[in-house]
Amino acid sequence: MMNLTSPASVRQDCRLIGQTLLKLALPRLILRAIVIAVALIVWYLVASWILDFGKRMNYDFLHTLGQPTMDMAQKVNPYIWWVVAGIWSLIVFFLVRAWFYASLASGAATPVGTDVLAGLAPNLSEESLGVLRWTWGDRQEPFTVGDLRRSLSELRHNRIGKIDMVAEQARILESGANRPTRDPRDDGRPPVRGETRGDRYVEPRIGPAR
Template sequence: MMNLTSPASVRQDCRLIGQTLLKLALPRLLVRAIVIAVALVLWYLVARWILDFGRTMNYDFLHSLGQPTMDMVQKVNPYLWWAVAAIWSLIVFFSVRAWLSASLASGSATPVGTDVLAGLAPNLSEESLGVLRWTWGDRQEPFTVGDLRRSLSEIRHNRIGKIAMVADQARILEGSAGRPPQEPRDDVRREPRGEHYVEPRIGPAR
């Protein structure tokens, strides 16, 4: 069985990978924070302007429709502009969420620099490097930030132990396949030899 990395070594590997991820993601995190902050300020200013505009709205131009109509419009006026502010809030929310999802996807697909990987790999245990190789898969694309993030999650969830178990099971099954086949058991039950009845001959003795 493979010698698994000690818990202290696993924690050290996780810390190194986490620090590398933070360095790689820091520029994007700053951009996201700035964009979200600007969106919140813009949302607040526009929403406040909408509500202030609604409070000062004059419906005297509806006098031709009669006083009851004007009274009804004045009564529903606050709710009307609150609804407009709610619609504006939904527009901002879904726009920011769509942009954030696209930014996260783009960040995950960003390749990890060869120099960054070369600086990280020598400091990791062989078992943790095995998890990184396992995460990379078929290796038709460069190793990405998303692969590194998944590697960190897999290491924290005992992927090292699972890889070791797979290796042990493969050795067991491959070793069983290399043994010569056993002779099939003779399960055919032999019937007991029966006694043959011979009918006595009746006739004069010779």
């Protein structure tokens, strides 16, 4: 079993990766904060306008239906416009949420610059670099921010120890596979007269065995 990196070294590697992720994500974080702030302002202004419009709503145009109908409409009027404001709030919420998740997915799929990776790799331990290589997988696509984020999470959850355990278990199983195979017909019992045992033949005998 290999000599694993010390916990202090792993924490240092996690700190370096976290700092790199923050630098890479900072522009998107600022953009998300601005978009969400603008969406909240627009939501508040429109919701306030809806409620103010409802307060000024006059139902005199229902005079042909009688005074009781006008009174009923005036009584439920505040609830009607609160429902409208609630529908507007749901529309804004789902639009912002959909945009936010799309932004997260786009950010995770962003490739890490070669210069950024070249500056980070020499400062990491070999075991932590092994976790980054493990996260990268089959390497059909460039190493992304999402890969780096997952590497940080895996380091914090002892992926180094798991990789070492996998290697040790593979060595155990491979060494077992290299042992000579036993004839499946050999059950450990002594041969009986007339019975073949692999390539060995025991001649049948008449009379007591000598």
